Every structure is written in structure tokens, then in C-alpha cells.
Amino acid sequence: MMDNKKPVLRFAPSPTGYLHIGGARTALFNWLYARRTGGTFLLRIEDTDRERSTPEAVEAILKGMEWMGLNWDEQTVYQFARAGRHRAVAEELLAQGKAYKCFATAEELTAMREEQKALKLPQRYDGRWRDRDPAEGGDAPYVIRLKARQTGETVVRDQVMGDVTFQNDQLDDMVLLRSDGTPTYMLAVVVDDNDMGVTHVIRGADHLNNAARQLQIIEQMGWPVPVYAHVPLIHGADGAKLSKRHGALAVEAYRDMGYLPETMRNYLLRLGWSHGDDEIISTEQAIQWFNLENIGKSAARMDFKKLDNLNGHYIRESSDHALTAEVVALLERQTPPRILSALARERLTQSMPGLKERAKTIVELAAAADFLYTDGPRDLDAAAEKLLTPEARTELAMIVTMLDKEAIDWTPASLEAIVREFARLRDAKLGQVTQPLRAAITGRASSPPLFDAMAVLGRDESLVRLRAFAG
RNA sequence: GCGCCCUUCGUCUAUCGGUUAGGACUCAGGAUUUUCAUUCCUGCAAGAGGGGUUCGACUCCCCUAGGGCGCACCA
Numbered sequence: 001m002m003d004n005k006k007p008v009l010r011f012a013p014s015p016t017g018y019l020h021i022g023g024a025r026t027a028l029f030n031w032l033y034a035r036r037t038g039g040t041f042l043l044r045i046e047d048t049d050r051e052r053s054t055p056e057a058v059e060a061i062l063k064g065m066e067w068m069g070l071n072w073d074e075q076t077v078y079q080f081a082r083a084g085r086h087r088a089v090a091e092e093l094l095a096q097g098k099a100y101k102c103f104a105t106a107e108e109l110t111a112m113r114e115e116q117k118a119l120k121l122p123q124r125y126d127g128r129w130r131d132r133d134p135a136e137g138g139d140a141p142y143v144i145r146l147k148a149r150q151t152g153e154t155v156v157r158d159q160v161m162g163d164v165t166f167q168n169d170q171l172d173d174m175v176l177l178r179s180d181g182t183p184t185y186m187l188a189v190v191v192d193d194n195d196m197g198v199t200h201v202i203r204g205a206d207h208l209n210n211a212a213r214q215l216q217i218i219e220q221m222g223w224p225v226p227v228y229a230h231v232p233l234i235h236g237a238d239g240a241k242l243s244k245r246h247g248a249l250a251v252e253a254y255r256d257m258g259y260l261p262e263t264m265r266n267y268l269l270r271l272g273w274s275h276g277d278d279e280i281i282s283t284e285q286a287i288q289w290f291n292l293e294n295i296g297k298s299a300a301r302m303d304f305k306k307l308d309n310l311n312g313h314y315i316r317e318s319s320d321h322a323l324t325a326e327v328v329a330l331l332e333r334q335t336p337p338r339i340l341s342a343l344a345r346e347r348l349t350q351s352m353p354g355l356k357e358r359a360k361t362i363v364e365l366a367a368a369a370d371f372l373y374t375d376g377p378r379d380l381d382a383a384a385e386k387l388l389t390p391e392a393r394t395e396l397a398m399i400v401t402m403l404d405k406e407a408i409d410w411t412p413a414s415l416e417a418i419v420r421e422f423a424r425l426r427d428a429k430l431g432q433v434t435q436p437l438r439a440a441i442t443g444r445a446s447s448p449p450l451f452d453a454m455a456v457l458g459r460d461e462s463l464v465r466l467r468a469f470a471g
Numbered sequence: 472g473c474g475c476c477c478u479u480c481g482u483c484u485a486u487c488g489g490u491u492a493g494g495a496c497u498c499a500g501g502a503u504u505u506u507c508a509u510u511c512c513u514g515c516a517a518g519a520g521g522g523g524u525u526c527g528a529c530u531c532c533c534c535u536a537g538g539g540c541g542c543a544c545c546a
Contacts, residue, residue, distance in 0.1 A: 014546045049545055106544070113543090122473040123542055143544055161476065170474055170542090178544040185546045209475060209541040232477075233539070267483095270495090274484055277494040296484075299539065303482045306496040316509075358508045368507095387506095416505080423505090434505040446507030 007039030008197045011065075011072070012079075012189065014046040015057035018250030019064030021302070022204060022234045025268040029231060030202045031070045032269070032290035042196055043072040047080045048188050064251040069261050069283070077196065079188050086183030089191050089221065090144045090176045098220045099176060102129040102145045103137035124172035144177040148216050156211040159229040159292040166212040174213055186210065190217045198226055202292075205230040205299075229292045232272055232299045258330065258361030260318070263311040271300045280313060308360040315359055320352035327366045340373060347372040350456045354448030371442040371453070375461055377468030378443030387445055392436035393471030395426070399437065400466045410459040412451035419451075440469040 011027040013019065019027075034041035043065070047053040065072070093099035102125075104112075109125070116123045129137075130147060149168045156164045176187040183191070193201065201211075208230045218225055254264060266281050273296065275281065275289050315323065324345060331338040340348070348355075348369055359365035371378060380388065388396075399422055406418050423433045438450050441462060447453060454462045 012546090016546075046546060052545070102544095109543085117472070120472050124473085141544095156475095164475065166475070172542085175544050180544080182544085184544070189546090204540090205476070206540050207546090210546090212475090230476090235539080237482080271483065277485065279483090279495045298477050300484090301482065303496065306483065309496055312509090354508095357510095419505080430505050432505095438506060444506090448507090450505060 005197075005199065007034065007037045007199045008042065009034040009039060009200050009202065010042040010044050010193070010196060010198050011070075012044040012046050012192075012203075013061050014049065014052075015054060015061060016049065016052040017057055018060040018252070020250060021254075021268070023061075024064065024068055024251045024264070025234065025271065026202065026204055026231065027065060027070050028068065028265060028268050029229075029273070029290070029295070030200075031072075032286055033200060033202060033292070034073075035287045036290050039199075040073045041070075042074060042077065042198070044077040044079060044192060044196070046185065046188070047078055048083070048183060048185065050080070050182075053080075060250060060252070067255055067261055068251055068264060077192065079192060082188070082192060082195075083182055085195065086188050086191050087177060087181060090183065090187060093146065093176065093217075093220060094144055097147070099144050099146050100130060100173075101134045101137060101142040102173075102175075103134075103140050103142045104128060122170070124170075125174075127173055130173060141179040143175045143179050145173040145175055146217060146220065148173050148213075154212045154215050156208065156215060156228055157225075158208065158211070159227060160232075160295045160297060161205070161208065161230055164208060164212075166209075171213055171216065176217070186213055187217065190214050190221075190223075193226060194218070194221070194223045200227045200229065202229045202231065205232050227292075229295065231295055232297060234271065235299045235301045237301055237303070256330075256333070258363035258365070259307065259311050260314045260326075260362070263307065263314045266314070267307050267310050271302075272296050280310075312360040315356050315362070315365065318356065320349050320356075323352050323356055323362075323365065324349045326362045327369065330362050330366050338373075344373045347456050351448055351453065354452050358446075358448065368447070371444070371447070372456070375464070377465055378440065380439060380443050381445070383445035384439035384443050387435050387439040388469050389436075390471060393469055395433065396436055396440060396466060397470035398422070399433065400463065400470050403466075404463060407459070410455060410462075412449070412455045415451040415454055436469075437466070440466050 009030040011023075011030050013023050013027075031041050033039070045058055045061070047058070062076075090099060094101070112126060112128075113123045125145070127150075129145070134142075148171055152168050154166045154168055154171070156166070158164055174186050175184050177183055192198075211228055211230070215225065251264065255261075262283060265283050265286065269281060269286050269290070270279065273290070274294050278285075281289070318326075327348060328340055328345060331340060351369065351372055355365055355369055358368060378384075399419065402418055402422055403415070407414050419433060419437070420430060423430045426433070434450050435445065438447055439445060441447070441450065441453055441457070457465070
């Protein structure tokens with residue numbers, strides 16, 4: 001204990017569902033702290049609840065971590081596999097008289113709680129087997145409970161919440177080992193954290209109360225106490241519990257909504273942690289700056305508007321190739337999958353500079369680029385339809401003739417020069433003549449810069465689209 | 472019911488006793504622009520309430536209110 005070892009962090013989700021946003025943030029904080037300090041970041045799957053744990057959930061969590069870019073060190077630890085060790089610790093505590101057998105049945109305990117409730121008393125185990133002779137239990141099934149201290153207080157020294165004091169008479173004798181011989185969560189975390197050498201426990205504030213109980217086990221075993229940091233929970237946009245409607249989704253749902261992993265990292269980091277006035281924080285900077293001191297104490301709410309804004313920023317910062325890959329992947333995940341041709345992909349990459357300034361999500365980006373995916377005349381949306389009036393179609397015919405004759409190289413610059421000249425001759429504003437053109441080329445009233453789009457599509461394809469609406 | 476935690480603009484937050492309480496998102500204006508965006512500028516907007524402590528409180532203490540978490544042989 002005298003050496004200054006590198007910190008060991010862990011993320012310990014239970015595989016009873018996907019990796020949701022709160023878990024993702026907890027994982028991120030642990031990961032950042034480990035990377036910041038050159039420590040180790042471990043992943044432990046808390047699957048001691050055999051009823052509710054599923055392999056699908058394990059898979060979803062692993063996938064979610066990978067998508068978030070949170071790589072962990074060493075082998076993933078599966079808690080259930082360590083049940084033997086947990087049992088051994090419980091037996092050890094029993095042998096030392098620091099734990100005892102409790103033969104109370106489930107019905108008996110339920111009745112006890114109901115009685116306490118009726119009398120408006122605190123609901124907790126009353127220690128009925130604490131001082132009884134275990135021989136009285138005979139062959140009946142029993143659980144092993146910790147013989148917790150009943151006086152004094154237990155102080156959780158928390159890096160976020162400060163020192164939190166619990167009176168020991170508020171804590172009852174918790175179950176360590178169930179009657180089927182499996183360990184409870186309380187026992188398993190403490191044993192695993194100790195055995196894995198965990199030095200810092202960063203987890204949700206919903207565990208703050210548990211920390212006091214876990215501390216008692218740690219004390220009884222004489223193990224070192226980890227540094228605790230309980231981070232406030234994330235609430236829904238309405239301030240109440242985080243519901244699916246308010247963002248309690250699997251991280252992969254965010255991917256499917258078109259958010260980038262770097263956006264999620266920045267957003268989640270900033271939600272509850274700050275570095276002065278900094279808002280845009282790259283992962284590299286986050287690794288340099290992250291600390292426990294600047295974690296806020298109050299619960300935060302999801303704000304999708306801000307998430308969108310951040311995502312727009314990271315989309316604009318992404319390379320054209322990376323974004324093309326994102327769009328291609330997104331379209332391929334659709335049902336039915338949409339596979340882009342090599343030509344479409346090429347067009348996509350070429351158009352990306354104009355496209356990425358206009359999108360907040362990859363979904364928007366993919367939709368805005370749809371005029372690049374297929375050839376031939378466009379289906380017009382309502383706004384485009386409105387633009388292509390009979391008069392506009394007549395003008396379109398004239399422009400087509402001009403372009404066909406004069407735009408030899410079909411570059412954005414020459415196309416623009418020709419259209420500008422046309423507008424000048426007609427004594428019209430440039431916008432008045434580009435809008436019908438845009439409608440014919442893209443099928444929409446708004447798009448990336450028109451002349452760039454036409455250049456990307458090429459002479460033949462552009463003329464086909466224009467002629468389709470030229471009257 | 473008992474225990475624990477939290478409380479600055481609508482939202483995320485800065486402030487570590489002395490500030491015109493700052494920034495970001497949103498929203499409203501404006502500039503740039505071939506559309507839409509981007510970008511830039513301007514504006515709206517906050518210390519839950521009540522007591523203390525102090526020359527001076529957003530900041531320290533107490534109470535109230537509101538919200539959250541926990542109180543399982545779930546994790």
C-alpha cells in the first residue's frame with residue numbers, strides 16, 4: 001500500500017438491458033480518468049442476477065462501448081464466474097463471527113416489513129437471527145448476513161458529494177450470500193473491486209447509499225478503501241425520471257439517429273462536468289483536462305437541441321470520406337438495406353463540402369444527398385413543385401439551350417458565369433433563376449450550392465434533369 | 472414513513488465573500504449568401520423562499536419548499 005500505484009478504474013454494468021445514456025457517461029468518466037492518469041480501465045459485467053441477465057444485453061453493452069470509442073484494458077470480467085470466490089469471502093466472514101446465518105423465510109420478512117410500514121417505522125431487517133444459535137435453524141435454508149456495526153457512523157468520503165455521513169443504526173444487516181449460495185451485489189462488488197485492484201470507483205449517485213454498506217464489508221475484511229466519486233444522474237427533459245422519450249435510449253439508438261461518437265463524448269462529458277467556459281472539447285483535450293473536482297453535484301437533463309448543435313459542429317469537422325462512410329453505413333442499416341453504387345459514393349464524397357454544412361445529423365445528411373443516389377428526372381417535393389411554374393419552365397428551356405451551347409467544360413465557375421449572364425439579360429436576380437434550376441436538379445427548394453451539384457452530376461445527367469422540366 | 476443527496480437564465484454551466492452574475496444551446500433581430508445552411512454581430516433571459524453570520528453574500532450556517540436516490544435472498 002506504500003507504493004503509488006497507477007489508478008485502476010472499472011465500469012461495471014449489469015447486463016439486464018442495453019447500454020443507456022447514463023451508463024455511457026459513467027463509462028466515459030471512468031475511461032477519461034484512467035486515460036488521463038495512465039491508469040487501467042477495466043470492464044466487469046455484473047451478471048450475478050441469472051434471471052435478468054442475458055447474453056444479448058452483454059453483446060449490446062460491448063457494442064455500445066465500442067461505438068462510443070471506450071476501449072477497456074485486459075479481459076472482460078464476468079462476475080458470475082467469480083461466485084466461488086464470493087462465497088469463500090462470505091464463509092470467511094462467517095467463520096470470523098463477522099457474519100451470521102439467518103433462517104428467516106421470505107414470507108416472514110415480508111410480514112416484518114409490512115408491520116414496520118403499518119407502524120410507520122423504518123423498513124429494515126430487525127436482526128432477529130443476529131444473536132440466535134444457528135442450530136435452531138436446523139436444515140432449513142438460510143442466508144448469510146453481515147453482522148454490521150450498530151452504533152457509530154459510517155462516512156463515505158466522496159470526491160463529488162463530499163463527506164457523507166450515515167448513522168450505523170440506519171443500516172441493517174445486509175444479505176451477503178443468498179440461500180442458493182449465490183452472492184448478492186453488495187458482496188460481489190466489494191470482493192471484485194478488491195481483487196481487481198480497483199482504486200477509484202466512479203459510478204452513478206444512485207449507489208451513494210450503497211457505498212456506506214459496502215464500506216462496512218470492506219472494513220470487516222480489512223481491505224483498502226477505494227476513492228469514491230458518485231456522479232449525479234441524468235434526468236429527462238422534464239426533470240423527472242429519464243424515460244425513453246427523453247433520451248434513455250441505447251447508445252446505438254443515438255447512432256441510428258445520426259449522432260457521431262465524438263459528439264456523444266463531448267456532450268456527455270459537458271453534461272455534469274466543466275472546464276471553465278469551454279464547450280467544444282475534443283477527446284484529446286478531455287483526456288488532458290478531466291478531473292473529479294469539476295464534476296457538478298446536481299442532476300442534469302438531456303437537451304437534444306444542444307446535442308444537435310454539437311453534432312453539426314463535429315459533422316462539419318469530419319472528413320468527406322469519413323462522412324461518406326457514415327452515410328453509406330446508415331443507408332445499409334436501413335430496412336430494406338440501401339446499397340449505393342460506386343458512382344453515387346463518388347458523388348457523395350465530392351458533394352460533401354457543401355452537404356456537411358447543412359446537416360445536424362447523419363440522417364439529415366443522407367436525406368439531403370438523395371439527389372445524388374439515382375439518375376434521371378427528379379420527383380419534386382412540394383416546395384420544388386411550387387418553384388417550377390409555367391413561366392419558370394419556359395425560362396428553364398432557354399437556360400438549357402444556353403448551357404448546352406456555352407458550357408463546354410461544365411465547371412461550377414463556367415456554369416455560374418452563364419447563369420449570371422442569363423439573369424442579367426432577363427433583368428432578374430440570380431436567385432430567381434437559380435431556384436427553378438435547383439428544383440429540377442435536386443427536386444428540392446434547398447440544396448448544396450447549385451453549380452457544384454451540377455458539376456458533380458456532370459453535363460449529361462444535369463441536362464437530362466433540366467430538360468425533364470423545361471417547357 | 473425513514474435515511475441520504477441536489478437547487479444560478481427554458482436547458483448545460485462559470486463564479487471557489489466584494490463581478491454591470493460570464494459562456495454555450497434555444498429563441499428573436501441583423502450582416503454575408505444562388506436556396507437552405509454555415510459564419511459573424513446584437514438582443515431576451517437566472518442565484519427556490521425565509522432566517523441568520525459578515526463591513527459585504529449566489530458563495531458560509533439553519534429552516535422551509537421542490538426534485539432525485541436508497542430502504543430486496545435486483546444490480
